[in-house]
Amino acid sequence: MTQDELKALVGQAALQYVVPGAVVGVGTGSTVNCFIDALAMMKDRIAGAVSSSVKSTERLQAHGITVLDANQVDSLPVYIDGADEIDHRGYMIKGGGAALTREKIVADLAASFVCIADASKLVDTLGAFPLPVEVIPMAAAQVARRFHSAFGGQARVREGVVTDNGNLILDVRGLKISDPLALETEVNQWPGVVTVGVFARHKASVCLLGTPDGVKTLRF
Known part of the structure; x- marks a missing residue:
């Protein structure tokens, strides 16, 4: 099929x-x-x-x-x-x-x-697909830096995309998410993050x- x-x-x-x-x-x-x-x-x-x-x-x-x-x-x-x-x-x-x-x-x-x-x-483990994160535009660079320092991830703004809410999407590569609940809980606290695409x-x-x-x- x-x-x-x-x-x-x-x-x-x-x-x-x-x-x-x-x-x-x-x-x-x-x-x-x-x-x-x-x-x-x-x-x-x-x-x-x-x-x-x-x-x-x-x-x-x-x-x-x-x-x-x-x-x-x-x-x-x-x-x-x-x-x-x-x-x-x-x-x-x-x-x-x-x-x-x-x-x-x-x-x-x-x-x-x-x-x-x-x-x-x-x-078996989440992360091969780049992790989407909806962010308020003024926080995009800040959140990208934080992904690198906290998890070693490389985040880039998805070009040409604005969400239905008027925000940007960061796609984060290089992650291996062994504890989805912990990552979701952590990233949700970062200023400027609207939603992280981990559904735990x-x-x-x-x-x-x-x-x-x-x-x-x-x-x-």
């Missing part, structure tokens, strides 16, 4: 976690686009969606799915999103699509996080992994 076929497979499989009559949390990215397309087939059986990005909102609305603001809901039964990397404990790196802050906000509303990904995203406090409950043999379900 091609990578696109695997994404479509897990997007379809994620429908089993959508609670009929409820609002579903929807993430961002190419795999999530496949889920949104599949969700359109049951749009009359859900109360709507809370989206983590402008692009996902536009795709949902194009399918006739009602999109609610996060401030309009107290909680969500499930949030369905992809990952740039996921390890065997359910910890993830996210933010390749520059939507990490809104993704973490919606994930925080949800009782469970269902990660949908192809098998290439499963790793909001890790996956389930991962639907697209493999050549079909969808493999990992539970954490």
Whole structure:
């Protein structure tokens, strides 16, 4: 199977976690686009969606799915999103699509996080994928220096990218994240950091992994 076929497979499989009559949390990215397309087939059986990005909102609305603001809901039964990397404990790196802050906000509303990904995203240790960090523009150089001094990482501003929140993305290379929770906790304290793309406090409950043999379900 091609990578696109695997994404479509897990997007379809994620429908089993959508609670009929409820609002579903929807993430961002190419795999999530496949889920949104599949969700359109049951749009009359859900109360709507809370989206983590402008692009996902536009795709949902194009399918006739009602999109609610996060401030309009107290909680969500499930949030369905992809990952740039996921390890065997359910910890993830996210933010390749520059939507990490809104993704973490919606994930925080949800009782469970269902990660949908192809098998290439499963790793033993996070960090081969450059770690995205959303920063306030005036702090970009300062945060980059701190990554180098604290972790030996090389951080660069992602060129031509401004987040939906009006901020910049730093991509940090050269990391080997053996303790995702500790790194997330540390970096979250740095002035100018809006969100770090380690999802440890909001890790996956389930991962639907697209493999050549079909969808493999990992539970954490």
